[in-house]
Amino acid sequence: MWDEVRTFIDEHDSFLVTTHIFPDGDAIGSELALARALRKLGKRALVVNEHPTPRTYEFLDPDGSIKTYTEDLDDRIARCTGAFVLDVGSLERLGNVGPALERAGPPTACIDHHKTNGGFADVNVIDPRAASTGELIYDLVRALDVPVTRGIADALFIATATDTGWFRFPNTSPRVHRMAADLIELGVEPARIYAAIHETDRWERMELVKRVLGTLEGAADGRIAYFYLTNAMLEETGATEEDAEELTDLPRPIEAVQLILFFRETRGKIKVSMRSKDGPPVDTLAGKYGGGGHARAAGILMEGELADVMNTIVDEAKALLDSGGR
Ligand SMILES: [Mn+2]
Known part of the structure; x- marks a missing residue:
């Protein structure tokens, strides 16, 4: 090889x-x-x-x-x-x-x-x-x-x-x-x-976690967990871009959750991070919008307003669950 x-x-x-x-x-x-x-x-x-x-x-x-x-x-x-x-x-x-x-x-x-x-x-x-x-x-x-x-x-x-x-x-x-x-x-x-x-987080990161979890919502009978991070949250908490990494898995402990969607404003675009716990694969959905990744973890960098991107992708995720990933 x-x-x-x-x-x-x-x-x-x-x-x-x-x-x-x-x-x-x-x-x-x-x-x-x-x-x-x-x-x-x-x-x-x-x-x-x-x-x-x-x-x-x-x-x-x-x-x-x-x-x-x-x-x-x-x-x-x-x-x-x-x-x-x-x-x-x-x-x-x-x-x-x-x-x-x-x-x-x-x-x-x-x-x-x-x-x-x-x-x-x-x-x-x-x-x-x-x-x-x-x-x-x-x-x-x-x-x-x-x-x-x-x-x-x-x-x-x-x-x-x-x-x-x-x-x-x-x-x-x-x-x-x-x-x-x-x-x-x-x-x-x-x-x-x-x-x-x-185990090296700063207090500012935990303040950011508090804010971000405050936006957490469920969809599709709680099988989808979605939440977001704005630039304002970074400014208000004094957290850095860096502190905003690896927040996507926060809702993973919820038993009912199959798909996790995390939306983050970054450099004028919206970064969408997707996880499939035991739900359908998410890489095809990512690919549809120019992103990539694996069946269980994928991402997209999208143009547009946070609210619009969220609507689009949450709807796509619901359709994905309905189709059973086919
Ligand atoms: Mn890898």
């Missing part, structure tokens, strides 16, 4: 490594692990993303090696002779890094676990059975015979732990636990990593 990727790595000395907008734990962990492995092989790796690394993951990258895209980086991107695109089903999901990559024009390799990935790159390793892209990177690192350093192990543990909801989601396979066990043997401390990611 890795022969083509190994050849791709052999053929180039300098790689761009990138991932999707609003990078999550899998995206950041996969990038850092791959970049560190490439450097172990004597290659150069430049990691560039559209959005900054979330504060909760900064500890993984103490040297700040991950760059946030600006046009000033175009020259450095142009000097990369190969590019790795990770955890991404299409180039549109790269934000402004996509056009920069297309201008520079190096051959690309994509490693991903999104079912919707059509194989847009020159070399594609797409395995929807993998719970995380990090799981695939772990496989690759071992296939390349690169020693799994502590820096690589921590990054990969975060990738797999976050994409499986800390080993709770249905994608948590025996392979996930075997990989986690290997990484713990290599020195990863799960308790320390959990605390670093999930």
